[in-house]
Amino acid sequence: RSQQKIDLDLKEKTIVSVIKYIESRYQYRFFYNDNAELNSRKIDIYAKKATIDDVMDKLLQNSSLSYKKMNSGMVVIVGYPSETVSLNVKGVVTDETGEPLSGVNIVEKGTTNGTTTGADGSFTIKVANDNAILVVSIVGYTTREISVKDKEISNIMLHKEENKLDEVVVVGYGTQRKKDLTGSVAQVSNKELQAVPVYNIGEALQGRASGVSVAHNSGAPGSRIQVRVRGGNSMIGSNDPLYVVDGFPIAGGINFLNPADIESIDILKDASATAIYGARGANGVVMVTTKRGRGGARNEIGVDSYYGVQQTARRFDLLDARQYATVVNEFLKNDGKDPYFNLDDIQGAGTDWQDAIFRNAPVQNHTLSFSGMNDRTNYSMSGNYYDQQGIIINSGVKRGSFRLNLDHEIKSWLKVAVNLNLSRREQYTVPVDNGRRGNNLFSGALSAPPTSPVYDENGLPVRIGEAYPFTDPGDMRNPMLWAKPYKNRTLANTILLNNAFTFKLTKELSFVSRIGLEYENSINDQFSPIIYPNDRGSASNSSTYWNSILNEEVLTYEKLFSGGHKLTATGGFTYQTYMTRNSGISVSGFANNNTENYNLGSAETINPPSSGIEQWSLVSGLGRVNYSFLDRYFLTASIRSDGSSRFGKDNKWGLFPSGALAWRISEERFIKDHLAFINNLKLRASYGVTGNTALSPYQSLDRLSPVKYIYNGNTESVGYAPSGIANSQLKWETSNELDLGMDLGILNNRLGFTFDYYKKNTKDLLASVPLPPSSGFGYMLRNFGEIQNQGLEFSLNADILTGGFKWYAAAQLSTNRNKVMKIAGGSDIVTAGQTSGLPGYNLARVGQPLGVFYGYLEDGLDDEGFIKFVDVNKDGAITPADRVILGSPYPKYEYGFNSNFSYKNISLSVFLQGVKGNDIFFATAFTNLNSFQRTQNQLADLFGNYWTADNPDPHAKYPRLSSLTQMRPSDRFIEDGSYLRVKSVQLSYSLPVQKMKLDWLNYASIYVKATNLFTFTKYSGLDPEVNTRGSDSQSIEDRLFIGTDESGYPNARVFGAGIELRF
């Protein structure tokens, strides 16, 4: 470092400005007292590849000043001869963990008197008197000034420097200093990721980064987490961001990772940042960096352990036994039948079916880690066990994982980095979401009559569908049918192995060759037991195997030119393939439950086995140039060319360019001189083109699929039938995105603010264009349609208090407007209805957000107590043409607020998160607030609010209790989904390990934590964070199904405690 050569060509500058110029470009630090000569004396200076000594000699010639070089590039400028030494001071300098720091500069303030610490961190210095102040400094740590009278002088602790602008962010195929960024990148630290105990790291991003919207589709353990960066662009393709783990673009899900293993997450949001990922960049890119060995020469062991108890935050208020009986009698009366219940016989509240399915469930998470380094090697290794049982019976998830990151310098010109992740996950699911009536566990429990017990005298679940003449075996089923030994388990093993070889070819040129493998196999076990005497029982096993192989060759050239020009150029080639195979078999007809699904051959009926294979490959070339001048003006340009097997033979290749400019105004004189409180002010602008591969393989081909027909006795014969119309023109979805941004840091960067505006137009949308059924097909895939997303993002972080009582706060707010610009076929698309339920109610229409709620308006009740609908088009009949837009499933804005207080060893962090302005379609009501159409139990709100013949109120909230009552998707089901959630509150205490003489411990902390503590909402369902129909399906009708809550699995409230140890 001290060998760094300096180029200078400055005229008419003060010595101070020359020094600052050198500081900003080279790894030298200067120390000096204010001195008129430094600020007033103007000089011309020119140097070419000069040493620091040459430069200093030139700079200070003809002045009264002299200088002294210290370790680590420190230069002290001295104006006066040193004073007489009279006091001997001794001490040790350590880092926060107590590790001694060697090579630390110790300088008596205002003098050239100085020394450096030895290998054990100790120093001795003679100072003038006890008024002396020592300046203690080393690169990478905050410089301290300490009076020799201070008690701490004998043991000085330096804190890691947190200069936010020097933080490095991970971008595609490289890293960049935050202050050099031209694109929009949000960073989430390990600390934030750990705030909420989660199974899937996607969940931990919720409320942490503006423009990144995260939602649970369901509270079921291990269920899908929906992550959207700047809205959804695709109608049927994936809208999930691309996850890149330590440089490997992940082909499967992300839930194999242990959140504790992650050092940081950088979310690339705008096109200039994501275009380097070309055809996979349109949904944003989440760069995940796992922990690597670092720190001092010491090895460290870490223990993190958490245990919590989950419970329901809220339950439905359902009719009790007497209310149910009353409603039954009213229903029978309305349908012209005799009452069934004698109300006087009904005593007590009856059965609480929610008690039967909900439970308090434990969650625990334990990580043991080892890390360390020596001069050529560093390592980081960890093991994790996560176990979460569901708050609904027979559900839960477990994960065991192991990670090893190893970096070794084989030669001075060759480094190897190995990342290995092994993960095993086991998930038990029961049908909860999207239940209608008795077809699943949760809706079954909500529908069950409170007048019936759960089990009969033989211990069998009561057949509630046959318990009464008015109940229906098809519609009502006892939820205990899905209790154990019912089983739906998925067991998955994942390996991610990623090797990078870095060759230092010349000082400027480096070459990275990466070979990686992602591999997963999973087994799904299902077993439906024999419960009643005539049951047959059924079981299935299916297994999936997939792998993805990556090869990347990337060359990087980085050079600082004289005159303040800096250039980084990256170019490379990548090749990634994917292959998946699956097979499965299902059987039915068992003699008993003993062998579950482990001996399928013992069943009477063996269904035909299934199997399949899918492959894709992606071949790409990429290039990027970063140029900066004087740390003020920045330019980035990138291009990627992707060739994908998935597309039509006429459109295999796509080209994705981007460009960005940034101006750090704060480096300009007029800010530096007049607005000194501004530490950083940067304006950014970018524009780029990104793509979305969106599509499953083989969709561009015309396919014939096997089908069966039975003739010749009971023989099944195989036939082939056309299953799709071919489209050789199929290609990427293309997004054009403009981003305008600003970064501001003021008051020594204590207050930071980032703002972005973006506008993203996605065209050539892959659409499964609906065909008239008379064509023989339902859909055809075409590139047709356009969607626009535009939005604003704000984020603010502040060190409000930095003294003994510290207060740090961060807030995010983002808003996204989604609009359909063009649609396949030009006509509206409405989600399909289901035979046994509501017709579809999400709409895609030009000019509207994708998937707005669409249906009928109600107009009170008629004389018979049935619902009247508004005849919007006044044609005298209620037809589909009377449907109107009822609401939008998208929030107007989403926000997160994080606050961290600490005082001495105690800290309290509070994390709030919420959304505002979205609607939810409360489809649970279609079964449980439907005026008893089909005798399912109802929410208690019905009671006393329904129409009766005795009191025929046309404005009664609920219509006539009758099997003839009909409901349509209407404004009745639309509710405000806004909420504010106290997502996490954590109180932690870090033990004063040194005071306690626990020398073997570096750090110890205990904490208590509450997750999902309160939710403020007007929504009448259990949990406003819900989207039970959310899916990755490639059918538009499934995908449009946004914002539905149909018997959604609620998120749990969790109370827990944990410890963290480092030694």
Place this chain on the structure above:
Amino acid sequence: CKKQLTEIPKSFISKANYYKNASDAQTAITGVYSSLADNYGINYWLFLVNHSDYEEGRGSQAPISVFSQILDVANIGRAGDIWSSFYQTINRANSVLENVPGIDMDETAKNRILAEAHFLRGMSYFNLVRGFGPVPLKTKESVDISQVDVPRSPEDEVYKLIIEDATAAVNGLPESVGSETGKASKWAAKMLLANVYLTREQWADAAKEADDIIKSGVYTLVSVQKPDDFYKIFAVTTSSEDVLSIHHSDSRQSTLPSYLHRPNTPPYNYSSGGVYAWLPNMKSFLATWDDQDLRKSFNLYTKYLGPGGDSVLLPSATPVLFKKFITEASGLATSSDPVYRYAEALLIFAEADCMANGGPTDLALERLNWIRRRAYGYSPLAPSVADFKPGMNQEQFRDTVLKERALEFIVEGQRWNDLKRTGTVKKAMGLVGRTVIDARLLWPIPQEEIDNNGALSQADQNPGY
């Protein structure tokens, strides 16, 4: 790179590699047949059954049997599924008719395959036109988006194609399918043609087609001495009176038994999946059904076997249920669902011959009596005490045949089309206290068809929807 980016499917067939040889032609026609089984899967069946005067739907099917209002949304959806399913068969048949002629293969086998495709297409259009009225007439395989806009054709044009298809099928199909029951024979095609002529009131043509089948000697009525003997028709894969039926296997079972029975009501249904969606309407002629008619105790039941093997009355809410189709003792529903039975040929002949000749001929009465005698447990061919007597006029005889059809084909989905073609829907429903609005005489065209077929507008929807 080019090689890396070329897709080679391994788990399915690309059309470029298909329609090359005899085996491809054979699997292609099997693909069309597969769709036939889908058509006669539960939706079409339950729609027809619930449109009967002797039956009432239950649960989500209840609104079908309420004729004073249009179908509810769930059942509009079912009508749409029926539409889509028949058009899927039509498209597959069109694919065979376009691609198989070019295959170099045995001509006899090829002609049979083409005749089968004609048969399946004609039958699909016949079912569509009866259910929905005028329908888009598609005679080409859909291979391009430009082909999808097709207007509704008048019923006469649709019937013209149906008759052409059925005639081509009669000419190309074999007289015997041998052991390949479940496939169409010449006689199945004649059954189709006879039904078409009957519907079109081309009485002589209908009588002739039915007569051909009867005279072929291929089929005989299954003999019945006691009620359970009818299981030899309905609880088997095939029988001597099976002209065409949808076969089943262990993994592709019939859904009919579960629609008839309550769960756990042995011995008629051994599985726990019964939903008893079809309830006998005892306000109808079922109430006056002669106890001597063995079909009555075969088709209706009031008791089942309880856990201890004792006889238990059905719950008071459903005192009577239908039982024509049952599940095997193993719990599997693998027996065939009838499409065309020989009994229908006899009754079509009786009706059409009577209508053609202005009154019942002796032969028409005799063939009607074959059905009657078998129902009462007598030999079909020998006169019996159960016989209908001569002396009826045309109207009386036709009413007798229609009543006999209702009893013979109970829950086989014939009744609605019988009432419609005879113009007696409102009268028959009136007898059981039901009002029928005109809108219920045709089923609604699916909204997706109107939305995505450029040749249709909302005005093309059937009245009332």
